[in-house]
Amino acid sequence: MNDLPADLVARLDALLGARFSRAEAVRAHHGGGGMHLPALPPQAVAAVQSLSEIVETVRACAAHATPIIPFGAGTSLECHVGAARGGVSIDVSAMKNVLRLSSEDQDCTVEAGLTRVALNEYLRHSGLFFPVDPGADASLGGMAATRASGTTTLRYGGMRENVLGLTVVTPDGRVIRTASRARKSAAGYDLTRLFIGSEGTLGVIADLTLRLHPIPEAMSAAVCTFASPAGAVSTVIEAVQCGLPLARAEYLDALTMRAVNRAFATHHAEADTLFLEFHGSADDVAHYAERARMIADTHGGGAFRWASDTEARNDLWAARHRAGLAALSLRPGARPWSTDVCVPISALASCVEAAKHEIGALGFPAVVLGHVGDGNFHVVLLIDAAAPDEVSAAKRFNDALVARAIAAGGTCTGEHGIGLGKRAALRAELGEAVDLMADIKAALDPQGIMNPDKIFAVAET
Numbered sequence: 001m002n003d004l005p006a007d008l009v010a011r012l013d014a015l016l017g018a019r020f021s022r023a024e025a026v027r028a029h030h031g032g033g034g035m036h037l038p039a040l041p042p043q044a045v046a047a048v049q050s051l052s053e054i055v056e057t058v059r060a061c062a063a064h065a066t067p068i069i070p071f072g073a074g075t076s077l078e079c080h081v082g083a084a085r086g087g088v089s090i091d092v093s094a095m096k097n098v099l100r101l102s103s104e105d106q107d108c109t110v111e112a113g114l115t116r117v118a119l120n121e122y123l124r125h126s127g128l129f130f131p132v133d134p135g136a137d138a139s140l141g142g143m144a145a146t147r148a149s150g151t152t153t154l155r156y157g158g159m160r161e162n163v164l165g166l167t168v169v170t171p172d173g174r175v176i177r178t179a180s181r182a183r184k185s186a187a188g189y190d191l192t193r194l195f196i197g198s199e200g201t202l203g204v205i206a207d208l209t210l211r212l213h214p215i216p217e218a219m220s221a222a223v224c225t226f227a228s229p230a231g232a233v234s235t236v237i238e239a240v241q242c243g244l245p246l247a248r249a250e251y252l253d254a255l256t257m258r259a260v261n262r263a264f265a266t267h268h269a270e271a272d273t274l275f276l277e278f279h280g281s282a283d284d285v286a287h288y289a290e291r292a293r294m295i296a297d298t299h300g301g302g303a304f305r306w307a308s309d310t311e312a313r314n315d316l317w318a319a320r321h322r323a324g325l326a327a328l329s330l331r332p333g334a335r336p337w338s339t340d341v342c343v344p345i346s347a348l349a350s351c352v353e354a355a356k357h358e359i360g361a362l363g364f365p366a367v368v369l370g371h372v373g374d375g376n377f378h379v380v381l382l383i384d385a386a387a388p389d390e391v392s393a394a395k396r397f398n399d400a401l402v403a404r405a406i407a408a409g410g411t412c413t414g415e416h417g418i419g420l421g422k423r424a425a426l427r428a429e430l431g432e433a434v435d436l437m438a439d440i441k442a443a444l445d446p447q448g449i450m451n452p453d454k455i456f457a458v459a460e461t
Contacts, residue, residue: 002086003043004022004043004044004064004066004086004088005064005066007064008060008061008063008064008066008088009022009044011060012044012046012057012060012088015053015056015057015060016046016047016048016053016057019046019047019048019049020044020045020046020047021044021045021047022043022044022045024041026045027041027042027043027044027045027089028041029045029074030042030045030069030071030074030081030083030089030091031081031082031083032071032074032076032079032080032081032082033079033082035077035335035336035337035338036335036336036337036338036383036385036394036421037078037079037082037419037420037421038079038082039082040079040082040083040084041082041083042069042083042086042087042088042089043083043086043087043088044088044089045071045088045089045091046088046089046090046091047091047093047094048090048091048092048094048095049094049095050095051167051169051175051206051207054090054092054169054204054206055169055173055175056173057088057090058090058169058170058171058172058173058204059172059173061087061088061449062171062172062173062447062449065447065449066086066087066088066449067083067084067085067086067087067088067449067450067451067452068087068088068090068171068204068449068450068451069081069082069083069087069088069089069090069200069451070089070090070092070141070142070145070200070204070205070451071089071090071091071092071093072091072092072093072112072113072138072139072140072141072142072145073093073115073136073137073138073139073142075134075136075137075138075142076142076146076416076417076419077338077416077417077419077421078413078416078417078418078419078420078421078422079419079420079421080142080145080146080199080200080417080419080420080451080454081200081451082419082420084420084452084453084454085452085453085458087449087452090204092111092112092113092139092141092204092205092206093113093139094113095111095112095113095114095206095207096110096111096113096114096115096118097110097111097114098110098111098114098119098122099111099207101122101123101126103126103127103128105181106128106211106212106213106214107164107181107209107210107211107212108123108130108209108210108212109207109208109209109210110140110207110208110210111141111206111207112139112140112141112142112144112204112205112206112207112208113139113140113141114139114140115137115138115139115140116130116132116133116134116137116138116140116143117137118137119140119210123212127214127215128212128213128214128215129212129213129215130162130210130212130213131152131155131156131157131162131213132148132149132150132152132153132156132157132158132159132162133150133151133152134148134149134150134415135150135151135321135324140208140210141205141206141207141208143159144159144163144166144195144196144205144208145195145196145197145198145199145200145205146159146197146199146415146416146417147159147160147196147197147417148415149371149374149376149414149415150371150415151248151250151317151320151371152247152248153371153373153374153376154240154246154247154248154249154371154373154374155245155246155247155248155279156213156247159196160193160196160197161211162210162211163192163196163208163209163210163211164179164180164181164182164183164192164209164210164211165177165178165179165180165181165192165208165209166178166179166191166192166195166196166205166206166207166208166209167205167206167207167208168195168202168203168204168205168206169203169204169206170202170203170444171202171203171444171445171447171449171450175206176191176203178191178192178194178195179191179192179209181209194440197417198455199417199418199419199451199454199455200450200451200454201441201445201450201451201452201454201455202440202441202444202445202450203444203450204450216247216279216280217280217281217282218279218280218281218282218284218285218308219247219277219278219279219285219308219310219313220277220278220285220286220289220306220307220308220313221248221275221276221277221278221306221307221308221312221313221316221317222275222276222277222289222292222293222304222305222306222307223268223273223274223275223276223304223305223316224273224274224276224293224296224301224302224303224304224305225269225271225272225273225274225301225302226271226272226273226274226296226299226300226301226302227271227272227300228272228300229251229253229272229349229352229353229356229368230299230349230352230353231272231299231300231301232251232272232273232274232299232301232372233251233348233349233352233372234299234349235274235292235295235296235299235301236249236251236274236345236348236372236373237345237346237348237349238295238298238299239291239292239295239373240345240373241345242291242295244288244291244292244295245278245279245280245288246276246277246278246288246292246373247277247278247279248275248276248277248371248373249274249275249276249277249371249372249373250274250275250276250320250369250370250371250372250373251272251273251274251275251352251368251369251370251372251377252272252273252275252319252320252323252367252369253272253273253356253367253368253369254270254271254272254273255330255365255366255367256323256326256327256367256368256369257269257270257271257273257319258270258330259323259326259327259328259329259330259367260319260322260323260326262326262329262330263322263325263326263328263329264318264319264322264326266319268319269302271302274296274301274372275316275317275319275320276289276292277313277317278292289304289306320369323367323369324336324338324369324378324380327365327367327380327382328382330365330367330382331364331365331382333384334364334365334382334383334384335382335383335384335385336380336381336382336383337380337381337382337383337394337398338378338379338380338381338416339378339379339381339398339401339402339413339416340370340376340377340378340379340413340414340415340416341376341377341401341402341404341405341410341411341412341413341414342374342375342376342377342405342410342411342413342414342415343375343405343408343409343410343411344375344408344409344410345373345374345375347375347408347409347410348372348375348377350408351377351404351405351408351410352368352372352377354404355368355377355379355401355404356368358397358400358401359379359397362381362393362394362397363390363393364381364382364383364384364390364393365382366379366380366381366382366397367379367380371414371415374414375410375414376414376415378415379397379401381394381397381398399425402422402425402428402429403428406425406428406429411429412425412426412428412429413425418454418455419454419455420453420454423455423456423457426455426456427456434455434456437455437456438456441456
């Protein structure tokens with residue numbers, strides 16, 4: 001890999017001073033390898049603090065055909081922010097201002113580096129909240145770039161449904177606004193949705209206008225255990241098919257619950273477990289929760305453990321949010337390979353059971369968890385990265401998982417995105433549609449400098 005052009009280094013030094021860094025430790029922090037992929041550090045990091053600095057950095061890189069990798073919080077799992085072809089990481093994490101809040105319109109505009117937790121802390125006294133919760137405290141710009149969703153998608157939707165518009169810096173340094181604040185529009189192409197999920201391959205997101213939601217009058221959470229994965233998953237499927245307005249429906253398998261207890265000294269039952277949450281009026285929440293309990297009974301569910309006040313609900317949900325980290329306690333020193341798929345809900349039970357069956361033959365531990373209300377589930381494989389047979393077995397498992405999801409009418413990833421890790425899976429899922437994606441990128445980024453090799457290889461453009 002060649003060094004950065006001297007003229008580019010001088011230009012960015014003059015623009016950013018000490019915030020333009022080629023230090024090894026800073027570059028390593030921006031390598032973004034994910035859980036199972038190697039880190040790919042950039043040649044330099046440009047820590048920008050304003051829209052104008054993004055524009056000038058992009059223009060400088062474009063003048064030298066130097067790759068650009070947008071970076072927010074670095075929480076992605078498929079090497080989205082790794083520098084596959086070197087270049088400059090544009091770090092927007094210092095851009096974390098709330099630019100505008102309209103309580104009357106229930107929307108706000110925020111800079112791309114603001115995280116979802118910080119936004120909800122800002123909104124704490126407004127009576128509003130931003131619902132998209134991928135688990136990690138990701139930057140909102142990164143969440144838009146990866147079309148993030150999470151535990152509350154079942155009721156509120158993901159980033160696709162909750163982003164009204166974006167300010168984007170294009171690969172040639174232009175600044176565009178993708179949409180107005182209107183809740184609907186028939187004005188031209190839907191550029192907002194084009195950039196949501198583009199994984200930094202079409203431009204740098206500078207700010208976002210977001211849809212906010214009223215904090216519900218009442219919230220109630222419940223935990224229920226089952227004798228098998230089929231009982232837990234079938235409960236959610238029936239609840240959704242009956243029209244119950246679940247706010248969250250999360251599944252953790254028995255091994256995950258064991259890991260949570262081991263890692264955090266909790267005392268949850270070590271069985272296949274559903275975490276459910278209901279939002280609405282107090283009467284509605286009580287009614288829907290009782291109906292869910294009755295459905296669970298028919299599928300072998302145990303007693304519901306309820307929590308209605310905020311502290312108790314947070315204690316219950318801590319197990320779900322800690323699950324990925326807790327899984328590491330099952331095999332200290334192992335490297336986690338986290339993968340996900342999403343299937344039509346009618347195929348969910350069979351896909352989860354098939355995955356559980358195959359895990360039994362792997363020879364190393366793996367846990368299953370997920371947002372089963374929308375058909376999305378994750379598998380975390382705990383492998384010895386130095387053991388080629390385990391790496392090969394993990395790859396075969398992942399390939400089979402993806403193939404089964406696609407055959408069922410599903411997708412190779414419901415949340416994690418493509419990055420470098422699932423490019424072949426995307427091709428298997430969408431075929432020639434990937435060529436059209438490459439054509440769009442070539443039209444907007446003819447030099448191929450925006451986050452190259454993510455979603456598809458640059459050669460495909």
